[in-house]
Each structure stands twice: as C-alpha cells, then as structure tokens.
Amino acid sequence: MPQPDRWIAHLDMDAFYASVELLRYPQLKGEAVVIGGRRADAPRQREDGSWQYARLRDYTGRGVVTTSTYAARDLGVFSAMGLMKAALRAPDAILLPADFDSYRKYSRLFKAAVAEVAPVIEDRGIDEIYIDLTDVPGVRDAVGHDPLGGVKAVAREIKNSVWRATGLTCSIGITPNKLLSKIASELDKPDGITVLTLADIPARIWPLAVRKINGIGPKAGDRLVKLGLQTVGDIAAADPRWLIEQFGESYGHWLHNAAHGRDSRPIVTHSEPVSISRETTFERDLHAVHDKALLGGIMDELCERLAQDLARKRYAGKTVGIKLRFEGFVTVTRDQTLKTPILTAADIRHAAGLCLKRVKFDKRLRLMGVRIGNLVHASEVPPAVPAAERAKAPERENLSLF
DNA sequence: TCTGGGGTCCTAGGACCC
DNA sequence: TCTGGGGTCCTAGGACCC
Numbered sequence: 403m404p405q406p407d408r409w410i411a412h413l414d415m416d417a418f419y420a421s422v423e424l425l426r427y428p429q430l431k432g433e434a435v436v437i438g439g440r441r442a443d444a445p446r447q448r449e450d451g452s453w454q455y456a457r458l459r460d461y462t463g464r465g466v467v468t469t470s471t472y473a474a475r476d477l478g479v480f481s482a483m484g485l486m487k488a489a490l491r492a493p494d495a496i497l498l499p500a501d502f503d504s505y506r507k508y509s510r511l512f513k514a515a516v517a518e519v520a521p522v523i524e525d526r527g528i529d530e531i532y533i534d535l536t537d538v539p540g541v542r543d544a545v546g547h548d549p550l551g552g553v554k555a556v557a558r559e560i561k562n563s564v565w566r567a568t569g570l571t572c573s574i575g576i577t578p579n580k581l582l583s584k585i586a587s588e589l590d591k592p593d594g595i596t597v598l599t600l601a602d603i604p605a606r607i608w609p610l611a612v613r614k615i616n617g618i619g620p621k622a623g624d625r626l627v628k629l630g631l632q633t634v635g636d637i638a639a640a641d642p643r644w645l646i647e648q649f650g651e652s653y654g655h656w657l658h659n660a661a662h663g664r665d666s667r668p669i670v671t672h673s674e675p676v677s678i679s680r681e682t683t684f685e686r687d688l689h690a691v692h693d694k695a696l697l698g699g700i701m702d703e704l705c706e707r708l709a710q711d712l713a714r715k716r717y718a719g720k721t722v723g724i725k726l727r728f729e730g731f732v733t734v735t736r737d738q739t740l741k742t743p744i745l746t747a748a749d750i751r752h753a754a755g756l757c758l759k760r761v762k763f764d765k766r767l768r769l770m771g772v773r774i775g776n777l778v779h780a781s782e783v784p785p786a787v788p789a790a791e792r793a794k795a796p797e798r799e800n801l802s803l804f
Numbered sequence: 805t806c807t808g809g810g811g812t813c814c815t816a817g818g819a820c821c822c
Numbered sequence: 823t824c825t826g827g828g829g830t831c832c833t834a835g836g837a838c839c840c
Contacts, residue, residue: 481840526839526840527839527840528840529840530840616838616839617837617838617839618838619837619838619839620837620838621836621837621838622837622838721832721833723833723834733835733836734834734835735833735834735835736833736834737832737833737834738832738833739831739832739833
C-alpha cells in the first residue's frame with residue numbers, strides 16, 4: 403500500500419480551561435463544572451477549611467459557557483451555550499470565572515513541550531495545534547518497515563512530554579492532512595491517539611455527521627441536512643456538479659474534496675495578524691440618546707484598550723472599524739480607511755466617531771466594538787504630528803456621535 | 805430566562821484606473 | 823454617444839473557528 407507523503411498531527415487539549423482549573427481545585431475532579439460568565443465569583447475557603455463555590459443556578463446575566471467538564475457535558479451543557487439556559491439543565495453545576503492569564507501560561511507550556519519532540523508547529527489558538535511529523539526522526543526512520551508504529555510512538559512521546567510539563571492530557575489525530583487529522587483527534591477523546599490513512603476514510607470518516615468537518619458550520623450543516631445529506635459519506639457520494647449548483651463553485655468544490663479527505667494545505671509556522679479588536683456586550687441594552695454619556699465612555703475605553711494592544715504588539719493600522727449589535731441581535735459594521743497608519747487611542751477614537759456618524763440608531767444597543775486592520779509594523783509609521791499642533795485642528799471636537 | 809470575545813476568510817458591488 | 827474588460831482597493835455583511 404502506498405504510504406502518505408506527509409504525516410500531519412492535530413493535537414487538542416482535553417477540556418482545556420476546565421482541566422487547568424482542576425489543577426488548582428483538584429477536589430472538583432469528576433464534578434460538573436462550568437467555566438464562564440464575566441463576573442462569576444471565584445471559589446472561597448470557609449473558616450472550617452471547606453470550599454464554597456458559585457452555582458450555575460445563581461447566575462444572572464448574558465454570559466455563555468466557555469468550557470465545561472465532561473461531567474457537565476453529560477448533563478447537556480456545552481461551549482457557547484447561554485449560562486441561563488445551561489442553568490436550566492444543570493442548576494447544581496459549579497460555576498468558575500475564566501482565568502485567561504492562567505490558560506495562556508499553560509498554553510505556552512504545552513506548546514513548548516511539543517516543540518521539544520516535533521518543532522514544526524502551526525498555532526490554532528490557545529488549546530490546539532497542528533504538527534508536521536513527516537521529518538521527525540522516529541517517523542522518518544520507520545518509513546518502509548513500520549510507518550504506523552513509528553507515528554504512534556512519536557504521538558505517545560508528545561503526549562508524555564505535554565503531561566510532564568503541565569499535568570494535562572490531550573488527544574491526537576494523525577493522518578496525511580490537516581482536515582482528516584482535525585477529525586481524527588476527536589475520535590478517541592479524551593486522552594487518545596488516532597492514526598488514519600486514506601484507506602480508513604470509508605469506514606471511519608464517511609459515517610460521521612457532516613458537521614464534524616471543520617468548515618461546515620451551523621448554516622451549511624442545516625442546508626446539507628435539508629438536502630438529504632446527513633453524513634460525510636452522503637456528500638462524498640453526491641455528484642460534484644450538483645454540489646456546485648447548490649453551494650457555488652468554490653464551496654461546492656471544497657465540499658466534494660473535503661468529503662473525500664483531500665486537503666493539501668501546508669503547515670503554517672508563522673503568521674502576521676490581520677486585525678486587532680475589542681468589543682463588549684452590555685449588561686442591559688443601552689439607548690443611543692438616553693445613555694449617550696455612558697456609551698461615549700465605553701467607546702473611549704475600548705479605544706484605549708485597543709491602543710494598548712497595538713502598543714504591546716508594536717503595530718499600527720490604516721483601517722478603523724466599529725461594530726454595533728442592536729437588540730434583536732442585528733449586527734452592523736462601518737469602517738474607514740485612513741491615508742496613514744494610526745496607533746493612538748485619540749486617533750482611533752476620532753476615526754471610530756466618524757464611523758458612528760454613519761449609523762442609524764433606531765434600536766437599543768447590546769454590543770459595541772472597535773477594530774483596527776490594514777496593520778503595519780509600528781516602526782514603519784511616520785513620526786507623529788506633535789500634540790500641540792494637532793489640538794489646533796478645527797474638526798477635532800464635536801465630531802463623534804457619543 | 806437565548807446568543808461572549810477575539811479572530812480569519814469569502815463574497816459582492818462600486819469606485820477608480822488603464 | 824449607448825457602452826469592453828481587467829485589476830485593485832474599499833466597504834458591508836456573513837460564515838466559521840477557537
């Protein structure tokens with residue numbers, strides 16, 4: 403049987419945020435625990451040494467579930483679910499606030515541990531990565547006699563390295579490409595290793611629901627099911643011309659290829675950010691006129707934080723955009739490209755003010771955000787005009803809506 | 805008792821230029 | 823003076839992912 407030209411791994415940390423919390427609160431192992439909510443109370447220890455936790459049933463507000471332990475998932479509580487809805491399903495579940503500094507720390511630790519075994523890594527966020535194993539010695543040397551054995555041994559080595567560095571488990575899928583590996587890493591979760599070749603596609607991939615493919619989301623998934631295609635195998639068996647008629651040239655082709663397990667995307671070890679943003683959902687919907695001062699202050703703060711992000715990462719940007727979400731969840735964006743890159747909070751605020759003027763405020767607002775794109779490295783930005791001169795600019799004041 | 809926050813990529817129309 | 827065809831940039835919205 404011909405061997406694949408690449409061995410690509412997808413590594414996914416098991417219930418990552420929840421598992422990091424369990425390192426801190428090991429007494430919660432096996433409990434239904436939910437991470438989420440902006441102001442959930444942290445656990446506190448009573449005088450007698452016992453712990454007191456916030457419970458899901460006591461939560462009020464607009465938060466969503468960020469992660470849940472496997473025990474909570476058994477009760478029907480999943481990521482992105484509204485906390486109020488989750489509370490109906492698991493009122494007694496323990497609610498912990500998210501601690502992103504801690505998660506980022508463990509993220510760096512596990513990625514460094516993987517890099518010691520296999521250095522060609524593509525970052526896919528805080529809790530998952532792709533790894534090119536093709537040239538890792540234990541894999542390369544096994545080509546010809548026992549390729550699958552070599553791949554599995556390296557996978558075990560990676561898992562051990564992650565465990566030693568963090569005390570956390572992960573699941574790994576290894577196949578000839580990213581698309582299949584992403585699916586494979588979920589087939590034996592938690593703490594599993596799944597190795598597949600192209601020959602395994604009919605038996606292992608085709609029975610899966612279409613939504614298991616990374617790139618088929620809620621909308622496309624619904625449409626496929628309505629068209630009678632429930633499984634990946636159903637897509638694979640469909641006439642590609644018909645798929646193109648239904649989904650367009652680009653997505654139709656992609657669906658056909660994906661269902662057959664074809665994907666030639668490379669591992670990307672370095673990338674530059676495209677945009678940076680900050681947004682916030684309000685506790686209650688706000689009125690553009692009645693809450694004008696409050697909204698103005700929130701916009702000031704978002705621009706301030708965005709400017710700090712830019713400074714920390716040493717970028718400036720030419721395009722400033724705002725995002726508004728109204729009651730009813732209707733989202734509107736406006737953006738504006740400037741002649742030169744900017745990076746200060748005042749410049750961002752000014753551009754955001756111009757964008758705000760182009761929006762009709764006929765409903766209450768639930769979210770406001772600011773984004774900066776068209777990024778350049780800060781070193782490429784021409785020297786700033788001195789603040790004293792800028793203050794003279796006539797249009798500086800009274801331009802913004804809020 | 806709906807629906808966070810930070811991203812990427814794609815599409816499609818219009819402006820503008822050659 | 824009744825109408826082409828690219829290419830690129832900008833803008834708005836939307837799908838999708840972690």
